[in-house]
Amino acid sequence: IDIPAGMRVPRVLHVALIYGGDDQPALERALRSLGEYRQVNYWPIWSQKGSRALCRVICDQAREWRPDLVFMQIQSGGVVDAATCRALRGYGATVVNWSGDVREPMPRWYFEMGPALDLMLVTNADWVERLQRADVNAAYLQIGFNQEIFHPWGLAAVDVPPIIFLGSHYGNRFPLSRQRLEMVQFLRQRYGRQFGVYGAGWPFKTRKLNWWEEAAAYRGCKIAIGHNHLLLDRYTSDRLFRAMGSGAFYLTSAYPGLEQEFVPGRHLETWADLGELGRKIDYYLEHDEERRAIARAGAELVHTRHTWLDRICRLRQLLGWHTWK
Numbered sequence: 001i002d003i004p005a006g007m008r009v010p011r012v013l014h015v016a017l018i019y020g021g022d023d024q025p026a027l028e029r030a031l032r033s034l035g036e037y038r039q040v041n042y043w044p045i046w047s048q049k050g051s052r053a054l055c056r057v058i059c060d061q062a063r064e065w066r067p068d069l070v071f072m073q074i075q076s077g078g079v080v081d082a083a084t085c086r087a088l089r090g091y092g093a094t095v096v097n098w099s100g101d102v103r104e105p106m107p108r109w110y111f112e113m114g115p116a117l118d119l120m121l122v123t124n125a126d127w128v129e130r131l132q133r134a135d136v137n138a139a140y141l142q143i144g145f146n147q148e149i150f151h152p153w154g155l156a157a158v159d160v161p162p163i164i165f166l167g168s169h170y171g172n173r174f175p176l177s178r179q180r181l182e183m184v185q186f187l188r189q190r191y192g193r194q195f196g197v198y199g200a201g202w203p204f205k206t207r208k209l210n211w212w213e214e215a216a217a218y219r220g221c222k223i224a225i226g227h228n229h230l231l232l233d234r235y236t237s238d239r240l241f242r243a244m245g246s247g248a249f250y251l252t253s254a255y256p257g258l259e260q261e262f263v264p265g266r267h268l269e270t271w272a273d274l275g276e277l278g279r280k281i282d283y284y285l286e287h288d289e290e291r292r293a294i295a296r297a298g299a300e301l302v303h304t305r306h307t308w309l310d311r312i313c314r315l316r317q318l319l320g321w322h323t324w325k
Helices: 025-032 042-049 051-065 082-090 109-116 125-133 177-194 211-220 239-245 274-286 288-305 308-319
Strands: 011-016 036-041 069-072 094-099 119-122 138-140 163-166 195-198 223-226 250-253 269-271
Touching: 011 025, 011 051, 025 036, 025 308, 036 042, 036 051, 042 051, 051 082, 082 094, 082 109, 094 109, 094 308, 109 119, 109 125, 119 125, 119 308, 125 138, 163 177, 163 211, 177 195, 177 274, 211 239, 223 239, 223 274, 239 250, 239 288, 250 274, 269 274, 274 288
Parallel strands: 011 036, 011 069, 069 094, 094 119, 119 138, 163 195, 163 223, 223 250, 250 269
Antiparallel strands: none
């Protein structure tokens, strides 16, 4: 970006959530686009030494480096307390927390940390409204995806069925967990070997895929099924962006607010019940060109409007940095 005359290059301190092999390169690249960048990976510090040690490390970095923005990815309580957020603001930083974790009931720590932040970012509009009612400065910022892995021009898996669902089964942990199980049972009974499931926790043999295998599976299938565990305004799992980004035709369970970002029938398709899901699968299996046209339009949309770079551009607007080129 072009910095206004007389202003230093912004400094961004990223309190990152990195574990399980997910080093989030796309988010890091997007934050680096703002200026100078430093990272504190909070997971190993917090999991091994506790919250107090982590908060000390973050404050030491802020006191020594004086960042303009502290972008945190705290997704649970007992990690960073409100006092630490206030201390970071005392060093002159704008302090933002983004969380992609969604569950009901909404955890209390959002309301405990929120007033000490400059901005709390969440991935559904219902939570934004709840936080704002509690006098927390909150905004909607959807998750992004790694477009260097999930793109249409890579290798396509040749051993996947034409219809696939990538997602795990968590018992009854979430409001729509039972609906997900019923959906998978319905598709297995109706389509047999034409349908495949990849994920953990299912009461039958299957396996999880890594990122590269997932992208290849989406390129190799004809229809990728979508289902969210919760029904919240503008909330979707990031599997939507990974599937569409890989070039798959995406057929997702309908959710409120979807039309604010996608046009059903142009970028993806939706279903409201199992009968409609079956009818639309049958229709699009028989109409290849129409299905491929929707998949192409969906891939183009997410690669130009829904990457992490797009999300950080939106963050710039929320922070008032949008006039910078």
